[in-house]
Amino acid sequence: MITRRGHLRPKSRYRERTYSYQRHEFQPDESIHTDPYPVLISADHGAALNKLLQVFSLVWASTWEQSANTFLAPLLGIPELPYIEWPPLAREWTLRERHHGSWKTKHVASWLDEHAERTPWAWVDDEITREDRDWFHRLYGDTRGGPFAVERLLMTIHPKHGLREFDFDELCAWGIKQLGGNAASCPG
Template structure:
């Protein structure tokens, strides 16, 4: 069974902290979206790099890709098609979230529950050392946590680390 690759959208794929420009950063295209949870009166802009689609499609050999984002099913409507990704399963976060263990990100517990003992790599911009420690103590399988700078998004070394980790399993 292949390991899971759990993907967040905002930060890794949509570098929401990129410096504001009249034009998107090099390699990114601005898209206007309307995810169901978006409270804004107008569309939500997201920055996506087409090359990320090719990189993620290449990782479907060693991994089963899963959305691990608050976009949930909306990632298959607004993000995946723009990157050339097939419809992916997604973590369906509980509507009422339990308090996260001290210092950990609220998603961490649910990511481990979703993995259910399967090896996984998790890509998110809010991963901390607390999440790494908690995962090391509680995961029933190998896990790679990749923190991405939300001002930059996924970069070549991130994709290389994901491919190398899966190959080493």
């Protein structure tokens, strides 16, 4: 699962030198943003995501929902992806009952229960915390075994840096180990 904010675009002037970013402005939802929203996109990320598609089934876990396909997928050169539809006011409700992790965690878990059928999965986001990892551990059990154990990778991406080459390498290696595949599929 990928999100738009934080890992596909860094939040600071710092940019990993191996990627070239271009600034774009979008207005994905006028009810949220009345002014165009600036986004930094690297076409290099698109190439890496296309390679990951040979290992993973990618899903947008972005508040942009379908708008991620409308605005970002063409710039990245990736196909339209399934996306998580967040319940209305999900962020506000989840913050009230917060487990001190990402507001998305319980909604990602619900989506996984409905769509992933206990297959290994990875979630990449800049909001994932230790509390999220603990919460998933309580929900799905120890990844070392057991009847309900599910192999998982929760990867926190630093929002100032965005996804870097070694992050793609780690994702791909983990995916091949868990799901099978060929190392030639990996970015790099």
